[in-house]
Structures are given as structure tokens and as C-alpha cells.
Amino acid sequence: MNKNIQLPLRGIIPPLVTPLLDNDTLDKEGLERLIEYTLSGGVHGIFILGTTGEFAGLSYRLRRELITHTCRQVNSRVPVLVGITDSSCIESVNLANYAAECGADAVVLAPPYYFTITQTEFLEYLKRIMIQIPLPLFLYNIPSYTKIMLAPETVRLAAEIPTIVGIKDSSSDLVYLKQVQYALRDKKDFTFLVGPEEFMAEFVLTGGHGGVSGGANMFPKLFVNLYDAAVNRDFDEIVFLQKKVMQISTTIYNVGQYGSSYLKGLKCALSIMGICGDFMAEPFYRFNKVERKKIEEALNAMEI
């Protein structure tokens, strides 16, 4: 298995936004700036083509271009994880192979997301697809989008496949996470990463390995410091930094009334910060001037 990734994978692995110039044109310079900016903040890995990366809205051509440039730019300084989630198994396998060729370190896979499938069907699917995947794989549980919550027993059975090395959970359900951790308590190398940044510190305090924190696109150091504080059980620091995380969550991610406010706010903020543009892939569209003004104010209030 890959030498560049140590298991369990620990730390902050930002789910990169995908900088775009227009609907099907990668913003390569923006991508370079974003990678250098987050790496300079001390992040422990890079995850592209996740939900935050708007993977589902991108063409396959652009997904490949993104993989190529990211792997080249990161150049093995940290592990690169590549999302291969797709409603078509064949396209997932194609992307995984391409990621391997480009030198990526691992792939990340949520269940195929058009049909509603059962635990058994997902396990059977995993067994068949894993034979064709040339890289270590992290499961991705995100039931609000895929319409299936990976049962703790499903994760336990999946983890018997040697190349399945961890799980990223975006369910927000800590009972669930505790059950998954308990089900896999004997798998010492199995990685547990949490999506929602609001309780990344709590999760690391009690057995989690790190966070796939979207906010680390904007504030990599903040999240790396919070991760370190959790590892060191430095509660004063945790309390101090978590207030900023909650400030982000309730301001930058909270403009407008739509579920997409997180994605739009994040990309808008990166644009204001001069890191990359705020062009979004369909079906979303960038914030208007009024909304952008609010993001500006929210950024100004951040004191970071």
C-alpha cells in the first residue's frame, strides 16, 4: 500500500472547494493558491472532489483535470484523497484508476446516490467495486444526500475488506459515530474522520482522528490549532477557538435561507480573500451583491 499515507490518518484534511472560471473551466491559478494557502496553514492532507468540492456538478473531464493539477501541485507533501462517488460504478472505478495514475494516496466513496439502496445491497456493491479500486478507500457517510445511513454493522463488515481503511462521517449524529467507533474498536488502524467542523474538537477528544473541515479552506491555521488543542486536551484553547468556529458556522455559512448557504458562503469568502473566484458549478450560483456584502462583514468580524 501507499507509503505516503500513514494509518490511521490524523489531523485536518480540508475538503477543497473547486475553483472555477466558468461552468466547465478549472481556475488553475486559484487552485494553486488554495493548495499553497492551506498547506502553509499546516493541514495534514488534501481532499478533492468531496461535497464541498461540488463534485456532483462537475463534468468528468474537469474532475480529471482537477486530479492531475492537485496531485502535481501537492507533490506528495501531504496525502491527497480523491472523491470518486458517483451514481455509476463504472465512472467511480475510472476516476479511481485515474487518481492512482496521478499519484493520489487514497479515494473516498459514498454510496451511489440516485437509487435508494439497502445495507445489504451496498455491501455487495462494495465487495464488487473494491476489487477494481487500486488505492486505499475511505467510506463516506452522508445520508442527507445519499438517502442511506451506513449502519455500524455495515461499516464493520466493510472494514473486513483490507483496502477499506477509514470512514468520513457527515451525519452530525454523534450517537451513530459512537456506535461505529464501538463496532470497530478492535481495528486500531481504522481512521475516523468527521465532516461537520462544529464538533471536530469533541470528536478528537474522545477517539476521533481528525476532521474534514470545510472552514479550513478559509482558515487552515484555526482548524489545525483547534485540532492540536484537542489532541493536547487544552480546554481553554478549545473553548477560545471553538467560539470562532461557531462564529463561522452561524455567519459565513448562514447567509440566505437555502441548504446551499454553506457552499455559497464558503466560495464567496474565498473570493473576497483573493484566493479564488466564486463561480459555482450548476445547479448553484454565486451570491449576489447584497449577500456578498454580508459575507464581507462576517469575514471582517472574524478577528483571525
Next chain:
Amino acid sequence: MNKNIQLPLRGIIPPLVTPLLDNDTLDKEGLERLIEYTLSGGVHGIFILGTTGEFAGLSYRLRRELITHTCRQVNSRVPVLVGITDSSCIESVNLANYAAECGADAVVLAPPYYFTITQTEFLEYLKRIMIQIPLPLFLYNIPSYTKIMLAPETVRLAAEIPTIVGIKDSSSDLVYLKQVQYALRDKKDFTFLVGPEEFMAEFVLTGGHGGVSGGANMFPKLFVNLYDAAVNRDFDEIVFLQKKVMQISTTIYNVGQYGSSYLKGLKCALSIMGICGDFMAEPFYRFNKVERKKIEEALNAMEI
């Protein structure tokens, strides 16, 4: 606009299953047989790459191959509708252009289905995508898979775009359908098609134009006759034929406990009938021997 399609589109338009030899190989002979079999049953159109066609699980290469062969085989005898639903707008547009080149008559589009979007976001998305679509388009409402119910007001506003010519609804919610029909009561040419075959006749009796009935893959004549009976308000015939439709619904579609039993049962039955194989695209898998035996018995009991 296309000459081969008359609006409103009326009748039975089967959502064709996609015959496969293996995970990425089209069963061309099965496809030919299936097309000839349904056409010989009198169906009024052909719809490929719908949910019943497992579109979401197919590679793009195979989707194109399917479009090519279907258009060639049908050869303008009836309108061909092509599903272009995708989580990526670019891939939807690509498919639509390809379908137009191949001579398809219309396309069918459900909302992009990974992210959860609002009515407003869907309408904006429609306005932008419709400029790039070279064929008349039917909206496809299937909230259990796309996580959005197209509000009657959304459909009304969408119908102001001239090339949006109809809606196929698979919500099963007749209150909703009545509200959509009422909202569009002034659009005399707007087509209303219903997905679930269990109440196709009721729907046609009171203002609907037809059905995208999966069962018409197996029994095209049954559904064409039921449609005719509804048009003619022949209640004795409706009652007689609808019993067979309900028999299909509660036996062939009802083996196993999963949501996929409809798809698996349908393809298994077609295989038993010698029309095409029962290979299924990921994430599904064909019925085992015990389940196939049940489908055989269900078919034998059909008396058609």
C-alpha cells in the same frame, strides 16, 4: 420543433429497461427485440434512460450507445424520448446534444439529484440549461430519488419556457397531480404523463394524457388496451384490465423486501420471457434462483 412528436403527447410510452450483457456492455440484440416487442404491442412512444432504464448506473459511453441504437431501431415509427437527468448539468447538455444528433424527439429531465436544491434554484437552473438544450423537454418529478418535489407553481413557471412541453410525474400523489394540472389548465398542449401504472387509467379518465408504464416492457398490449379503455370510458374493460395491472404490481414487482424489487422483478420477467437478459447495472444485482422461481410463477399466473 420536431415533426415526429405531436403535443400533447398521448398514450403509453414504456420506460425501456436497458438490456445488458455485463456491467458496461449493451445487449444490442435484446434491445432490438425489446423495441420490436413493445412497438408491436402498439405503444405510442419509447422512453430510454429513465429510472426503469437504470440510467444512473450506466457509463456515459453506454448511454450514448443506447441512444444511437434505439433511435436507429425505432427509426421514427414512434417518438423517442431520452432521459438526460444527471447531477452534472454539463453531462446533461452533452447527452441532449447527442440525442438530437441521433434523431431523438425529446428529452426528459429530473432535477440534479445529489445536492438538495430549492424551487428557486431549480427554476434558475432550468432557465440556464434550457438555452443549451436542442430538443423539447419533459420535466420529470420523482421526489423519492431527487429529494425535491417540483411545486405546482414551479411547474407553471417552468412551462413558460416554450421548449418545456410536459411533465412526467412519479410522485404517486394525486393531490399534487391535480394541483399541477389546475395550475397549467390554460396550457392546452402541455403533456401530463404519469409514472406509476397502478392509476394510469384513473389519470387518463380525468385529464391525463398517458402513462410511462414500466409494465409495458412485459405487456405492452395490456397497457395500450387499458389506455384505450380509459380514453373510451369503458369501465367494464378498465376494471377487468386493472386487475391484471394490480396483479403485476403485487406479484412481479413484489419479490424480496427491497425498494429495488420493481426493477429486479421487471428485468427478471423479461429474461424469463426471452426478450433480454436480467443483468443489472450496479448497484443492483439480478435475482437469485429462488426469487426467479417466484417471478416465473407470477408470470404463469398472469393469464395474458
Next chain:
Amino acid sequence: MNKNIQLPLRGIIPPLVTPLLDNDTLDKEGLERLIEYTLSGGVHGIFILGTTGEFAGLSYRLRRELITHTCRQVNSRVPVLVGITDSSCIESVNLANYAAECGADAVVLAPPYYFTITQTEFLEYLKRIMIQIPLPLFLYNIPSYTKIMLAPETVRLAAEIPTIVGIKDSSSDLVYLKQVQYALRDKKDFTFLVGPEEFMAEFVLTGGHGGVSGGANMFPKLFVNLYDAAVNRDFDEIVFLQKKVMQISTTIYNVGQYGSSYLKGLKCALSIMGICGDFMAEPFYRFNKVERKKIEEALNAMEI
């Protein structure tokens, strides 16, 4: 069994609103007017303590008072059905016994609605409670409120209990209704009533027995006429009357953005019509002046 109710029960059985003077005071005169008004419109039964009757918000004292006065006022002119749905089985049985003493003809029961229960648990519950219920009982399927959809097989098994004589369905799902009807096709006396008035006519056209139509509080004759048109398969009349039903549905029931707009609009309209006040039980509250103005305009536009 009761002589006053003929099975299957056919026709329009309005789910009466509960006229209130304040939060725990029955508006007896309003109730009398409402009963006389709907009876004079030709309705075939009266249903109190349903969802439209705000049963869940009423005290038990008031529920009994309502039963007493309704039975007395109706005085056996039509069957009286009494809702006994409750999260506590004991309170349901108490209400059923009280309804029997007052001379009611049947009771109506949805699953207990706090806990989430399974089909098996509901069936076991039914078997135990039915021993204690002294009147014929209609099942009430309303999954959006009770969090359980009564499976067709559950209804079939429930119907083996001789005193379970019918079902009122408010799921809006016509596939479901067709499946229930098919599952019970051998029970010739089993009553099928539909809640949503928007497709009452379709339902009666193809095997349904009638509707529990909330709009019949305001316009009893309209719904009785539509029912008759459906029985007589008079399609011109159906189309003519159904437009008015859809007009009600999209105007009077559609003021404000909340799920409660149906209940609030209905009671507001009855108040404007001088039949009873618009005081609502908690947790709801009557429409304000602006909203009331809209209801007035909607009523004026009705041409009935």
C-alpha cells in the same frame, strides 16, 4: 351491529370543524348551525374529532361535550362517526365507550401517534384494543401525522377483525390506495373513503365509496353533487365541479405558507359565512386581518 349505518358506507361524510368560543369552550350554537347546514346540503354522514376537527388539541372534557351535542343534534338522521385516535389506548377506549353511550354509529382510529411503531406492533395493538371497542371501527391512515403508513397487508389482516369495517385514507398516494383496494378485493362490504377532496371524484369513479371532504363544511352541496356525478359517470359535470374544488384547494386552503393553512382557511371561511367562529384550538391561531381579507376574496370568487 348498529342499524343506522349501512356498509359499505357511501357518500360525503364531512369531517366537521369543531366550533369553539375559546380554548376550552364549545360553540354549541355554531355546532348546531354547522350540522344543520351540512345536512341540508345532503351529506351522507357526519365525522367529528378528525384532524379537521382539531381533535388532538382539544381537552377530553370538550371532546365528550362535542360527542354529546353532535349525536343529539344529528338525531340519527345520518350516521355519526367519532374519532377516537389518541396516543393513549385507554383514552381511546374511554372515548369509544362514551360515543356508544351517546348513540354514535362508528368510531375512527389512526395509530397512536407519539411513538413510532411498526406494522406488527400496530396489528397487535389493534387486536387488543378492538376487544374493548363497542362500535364498528374505520381505520384512519394519515402517515404525515402518525409517522406510519398502514401497509396494504396490515389493512388486510386488520379487516379480519369483524368490527373493522373500512378505512379512511389521507395519504394522497393513489398507488397505495389501489394496493389496499386490491388486497381487500374480496371484502365486498369494506368501506374505502378518501380524505383529500382533490381526487374524491376519481376515487369514486374507480371503486371508492366516498369522501371525507373538509370542503363539505363550507360547500356541502358542491361535494354531494360531485359525488353523484362520479357515481353517475357524468364527466361533463365532474369536470365542471372539480374546477371549483381545485379553486378551493388553491385559494381558501392556500393562504400563508404553513401546513396549517388548510385548517385556518377553512375555519376562517366558515366564520365569514356566518356559520361558526374562527377560534382555533392550540397550537394554532386564527388568521389575522390581512389573511382574513384574502379568504373573503377567495370566497367571493367561488361562484357557488
Next chain:
Amino acid sequence: MNKNIQLPLRGIIPPLVTPLLDNDTLDKEGLERLIEYTLSGGVHGIFILGTTGEFAGLSYRLRRELITHTCRQVNSRVPVLVGITDSSCIESVNLANYAAECGADAVVLAPPYYFTITQTEFLEYLKRIMIQIPLPLFLYNIPSYTKIMLAPETVRLAAEIPTIVGIKDSSSDLVYLKQVQYALRDKKDFTFLVGPEEFMAEFVLTGGHGGVSGGANMFPKLFVNLYDAAVNRDFDEIVFLQKKVMQISTTIYNVGQYGSSYLKGLKCALSIMGICGDFMAEPFYRFNKVERKKIEEALNAMEI
């Protein structure tokens, strides 16, 4: 305000099961034993008529009897909290008044749970009901049963009512809990209690005040010790004790396939331990012999 309750309320407050002899008969001796057993384990309060107490299935007569006996037995040794959640506001107020007369210290209220209401409607309802409630009140967020998630902003606005003193959350959603805590960060006396015991320790580690832990019916000391370990940031102890909590969660609460397995398992275990019988209120029913055997084995494996 009440002298017996110090705000914020801290510690383990078990949601007592309701010991029953039959469907409407309180097991008074079982109740006494259960109260003495949990108090001897060091719990910091007692909560009756919660979800674990099967409140929704009990008659009002029995609810009152339970309040009377609990207040008498506890006799002010710890605060007594009484659930007054009901679909009828009047019955909630009646129960609150009765609880005050009996000397209870606070009440606990979830939204009325039949109708689906909006945030605004709930806030209006709260304002009206709070005038009539003679005791401090804890909000109870349990969206899986009430069909409404109390928005952080709703909780913040509710907390402006002086007698609303805290919230018990059973959503399992830690992002949500963090948002509520952040929205109320200036209300130093506002109490945050968590329902799910699986992450009670995490919650106390980072700003939570305690847990309404169902398992404390069986193992009060375990949960009190875990609470203490969290307060003292004793991570070795937390890890050691939390394994036992997860063992309970995955064995005793996990027999059978139904959502009710928690309630049934808990009451069955208490019966095996000789504390009270396992009779359950409708719509549930006690475990059968096979299931009871599994609970016995799970208890034997607990090493407590």
C-alpha cells in the same frame, strides 16, 4: 422561583420508566424501589413522564397518580421534573398545575406532537402557554417524535421567557447542540441536558450540564461516575466507563429490530434485576421469553 432547583441544573437526571402492573395500574412498590435505587446511585434529579416513561401511552389518571407518588417518595431529596408534553395544550396546563400542587420542581415540554407546526407557531404557542405554567420549564427537543426540530433561534427567543430555564435535547445532532449553545452563550444559567447517553460525557466535557440518561434506571452509579469523570476531565475513566455505556447501547437496547427495542429492553432489564415489572403501556408489549433471555445474557455480561 422554586428553591429546590439550582440553575443551571447539573448532573444525571434519569428519565424514569413508569412501573405498571397492568395497562392502567401503577406499580407503586416498583416505583418506590426504582426511586430509592436511582437515588442511592447518586443521581441529581428525577424526571418522570418523559419518552422513556411512556407518557404518551398513559391515561391522565395514571399520570397524576405517578406525579403524586413520585413527589411524595422523593420528598425533596433531589429536584423532580415532570413531563407535561401533550397534543392538547389544556391537558399540558392541567398536568403542570397538578405537578406544582404535588411539589414538583420543574416541568418539561416538547411541542404538541400530532399536527406539524412551524417555528413561529411553536413560539406563539409557548408564549400563550407559559402564562399558565406555574413552574420553571425545560424545553424538550425530540424531532423524531414531534416532527419539528426546534431551531437554535427559536430556542434563543424562547429563552427570553424568564421561566424557560433550559433544554433537553434528544436529536443526537451535535452540530445542532453546538449551535443552540452558541446562540445562548450569554445565558449563563440556561441548562443544557442531553438525552442520548452515548455521548453524554463528550457533551459535559464541552459545556453541557448533564444527561437525561435512560440507562441510569438500571445503572445509576455508572452514569453518575461517568458524569463526574467528564466534569473532572479524567479521560482514562471516561474511556473505561464509556465502553460500558456502549455495551448497554449495543446489547440491552438492541434486541429485536424495532425502534421500541430501547424501551422494551430497558424495562425487561429492570424486571430481571427485580426492580419493577416489565409490563408496558400500549402500543407496546413486553419482550417474549427468547428476547428476555437475550437481555439476561446482556445483563450478565455487563460486569458492573
